[in-house]
Amino acid sequence: MSEEPTLKKQKRQTPLILSASTRATAINWKDPEDTSREFSSSIEPWIKLAKLAESGKFHSIFFIDHLSWFDVYGSSHESSARTGINVSRIDPTAALSALSLVTDNIGFGVTVSSVSEHPYHFARRLSSLDILTNGRVGWNIVASYLPSVGPSLLNGEPLPEHDERYNKTQEFTDAVYSLLLSSWRDDALVYDKINKIYANPDAIRPIDHKGQYYNIQAPHITEPTRQRFPLIIQAGSSPRGKLFAAENAELIYIHNTAKTHDDIADIRHAAQKYFGRDPSSLKFIISVTVYVDKTHEDALKQEQLVKDLQDEESAFVYFGGKSNIDVKPFEYDEPITFKGKVNGVSETADNLTNSDKSKPNNSKRQLYETQLRKKSKYVGTASEVADLLEEAIKETGADGLNFQQTSFPSGLEQIVELLIPELQKRGLAQTEYTSQKGTFRENFFGNKGQTFVSKDHPVHDLRWESGVSKEEFEERLSKTIEIRNERRKTALETLEK
Incomplete structure (x- = not known):
């Protein structure tokens, strides 16, 4: 995608960004001691996960989600049902309000696909989540890739081709940006009991979104949130996905492979070249699966148990x-x-x-x-695993780690009890949150007071700020969208070459 795929490594953030991922069921659900099945039947394991991750000072929980069955193998859902792969699932957003009540600081990066609902409806849900968690939500924007989405959500129509899905996702995202940022002015909510004014109608405007997929001519129905817009997360690895991340994402989740360093450099270069962003403002977390124990031999036994049960x-x-x-x-x-x-x-x-x-x-x-049965790279004592993780960060140029769940709760418990103290001792893990009861974005960037995207982010000027007249804002908004569309056109034309 870029002309310089080996762009110079950016200086990584210290301490590392740490995230704990979720699954419908853990890889090792057949283990008699694993309780991950309860994620589909009770709120209790979600609460345990959130409390445990926050006790380890993780920045976030990364909620992985898929909308429909893994039914490609044998062209049927039967093998998915039998093996427990991606089933059963509850909507992870339903758990966030409860988790925010039992934690104070950890962020919630939740995966929601652009095919799941209309952007007007989703914008209300996203605002609601950010309000009810007091600003601790991030949106992992995905385009969906499962063919079963067609029969279940697209009226039987086939799933669109890869790049077309991203075109639709970008339009969906643009509509949500407009609803959350350009419909209500920051000071639109008055709540003046004496003069009997709830909200200033002159500070609320309908958005004017006319696109290929959506036509929305209405104001957002929910007031501005503490973050104004949740932390923007993305996880695409294709050329089109990387371009989407370069324009939109603040946090990118990326698989740890031999080409991860080049992928990271590629995205950072595109962000700077096409969208005028500071490449160091994009943060990357790589996926890692660790087996850590008090002795190397016991860690190897953990890994072998998972292999034996696959x-x-x-x-x-x-x-x-x-x-x-x-x-x-x-x-x-x-x-x-x-x-x-x-x-x-x-x-x-x-x-x-x-x-x-x-x-x-x-x-x-x-x-x-x-x-699928390859040996894990990260097996051993806390010191041994920390050495390996530190080397992985140096090799990839990433800013943090997304820990995959093998067994629950034992896998995360041992990371928190054994590995995190070792990482903290090395200055690689935070010992406290930057902003107590702060927003996801404040604690993520380690900058108390940064509740909104950075000034160089393409959506920064979509925000209708306090005191700005409707006429002044709409004039500025028109110029902002014109610049955005021209930059996007240039980037896409370069990608197609």
Whole structure:
């Protein structure tokens, strides 16, 4: 995407940004001691997760979510049901209000797809979440990739092609920006009991969104929130996804692969070149799975237990859901072939085609043995794992870590009890939150008082600030959108070349 994919490493933030991810069920749900199944049936494990992560001074909980079944493998939901891959699921946003009551500082990065609902409805939900959590919400913007979204949410129409999904997602996001930032002036809510004025009608305007997918000519129905807009998160790895991140994201979740450093440099370069952003203002967290214990041998036993409880069907269901490639028709050692671009996560398919050539023919055997049962990089005592994580940060140029759940609660408990103190001792993990009872953005950037996006962010001037007349704001808004559209056009044209 960029002309300089090896852009000079940005100075990383110290301490590291730490996030704990969630899953529908943990990888190791078959372990008799694992209780992750209860995430789908009770609020209690969510509360335990939030309290535990906050006790470790994590910046956030990263709520992973998918809208529908992983039903590519065998063209059916049956294997997903049998293996427990991506099922069952509750809406994670439903838990946030409860979690905000039992915690004070940790942020909640919640995944919500642009195909899940109309942007006007979602804007109200997003504002509501930010209000009820007192400004501790981030929105992980995703375009969805599961083909089962078509029958379940798109009236039976097929899932749009990859780049078209991003076009729709950008328009969806633009509409939400307008509703939260450009409809109510900061001081629109008056609440004047003496003069009997609740809100100043001259400080509330309908947005004027006329796009390919949505037409919204109405004011937002919810008052401005403490953050004005939640922390903006993104997790795309394709060229189009990286361009979307370069324009929009404050936090990017990225898989830890051999090309992570170049991907990070690529996004930072694009952010600066096309959108005028300070590349160091984009923060990256890499995915890590750790097995940490008091002795190296005990950590190895943890890892081996997870491997022993994995099965091939689970691996193939997961791969199919991520890549949109059904490997069921292939024999075990038959080469897996597919034509053209996949309509799922391109990185997942790339891992198959670029995998270990010493194994037979990119087959199901190779997929299972080298891709989905591969040895974890981060196994050992707290000191050993900290060494490995520190090296990973140096190699990738990332700003933090997103810890994947293997078993719950034991996996996170050992990270908090053993690994976090070691990272804190090295200055790699915070010992306290920057802003007590602060917003997600304040604690994320380590800057008390930064409740809104930085001045160089493309949406900064979409905000209708106090005291600015409607006429003055709309004149400025028109220029801001014109500049944004021109920059976006240039970036897309360059990408297409």
